[in-house]
Amino acid sequence: MNSARPLFIALEGIDGSGKSTQCRLLTENLRKSGVDVYGTFEPTDGQVGTFIRSILRNKAKADNRTIAGLFVADRLDHLLNDETGIVRKLEWGQTVVTDRYYFSSYAYHGTHMDMEWVIQANSMSASILRPDANIFIDVSPEVCMQRIVAGRESPELYETLDNLLKVRAKYMEAFDKLGPIENIVMINGDQPREQIAADIWQVVTSLQGH
Ligand code: ADP
Ligand code: TYD
Numbered sequence: 001m002n003s004a005r006p007l008f009i010a011l012e013g014i015d016g017s018g019k020s021t022q023c024r025l026l027t028e029n030l031r032k033s034g035v036d037v038y039g040t041f042e043p044t045d046g047q048v049g050t051f052i053r054s055i056l057r058n059k060a061k062a063d064n065r066t067i068a069g070l071f072v073a074d075r076l077d078h079l080l081n082d083e084t085g086i087v088r089k090l091e092w093g094q095t096v097v098t099d100r101y102y103f104s105s106y107a108y109h110g111t112h113m114d115m116e117w118v119i120q121a122n123s124m125s126a127s128i129l130r131p132d133a134n135i136f137i138d139v140s141p142e143v144c145m146q147r148i149v150a151g152r153e154s155p156e157l158y159e160t161l162d163n164l165l166k167v168r169a170k171y172m173e174a175f176d177k178l179g180p181i182e183n184i185v186m187i188n189g190d191q192p193r194e195q196i197a198a199d200i201w202q203v204v205t206s207l208q209g210h
Pocket of ligand 2: 014015016017019020042043056071099100101102104105106108109156158159
């Protein structure tokens, strides 16, 4: 695949749905086909993102509304940082694949507060960069929870079955709400890794033609 213009792709899903795995496979596949690609993630490893991770690991405490605000700041830095920002990467011609973007905020914080507030609070990010595709890897919360329990010493703040059920429902609500203005792609995540990667590859190659 030859990159005519750089793409901005966001992978979304509840915790344990296989996003990190698929981000890695997608960046590898893009690289193999000669595309200059930058893989990234939220929360970021910048100062705000690092503070967010300490809250998620119960090392610091904050109200859920404060956490939503911190993600707004982390996302703006993710876009606008002079050295590592996504806007720069795209300007330099790199295709960007991010593990989570603003739909994560709509879903995770929409469970604690009015989703409309979260959407408005992220409107600056949306006006700066709307992804070419928001790819949702759909796996049942029960399966995700089993994977999390098997793979982690202690689950993070939002990693309970009850919360993952709510978050998945909020993702669906956000997709319904914003479907007319966003490119949302649903992928069946209940398949072997390679099949999911092939499904995502098909989506990305079809975008390349536009
Ligand atoms: P996320 O980034 O969404 O939390 P990961 O990519 O870290 O998800 O995957 C969570 C766990 O599930 C990991 O142990 C990973 O090896 C495993 N996993 C990923 N994709 C699949 C799959 N398609 N089938 C079974 N297990 C998977
Ligand atoms: P992540 O490291 O992607 O977790 P995982 O690999 O388990 O999927 O994200 C950490 C947590 O941050 C995850 O529980 C979702 C949450 N999160 C929010 O609450 N709001 C956001 O805007 C984002 C990007 C993530």
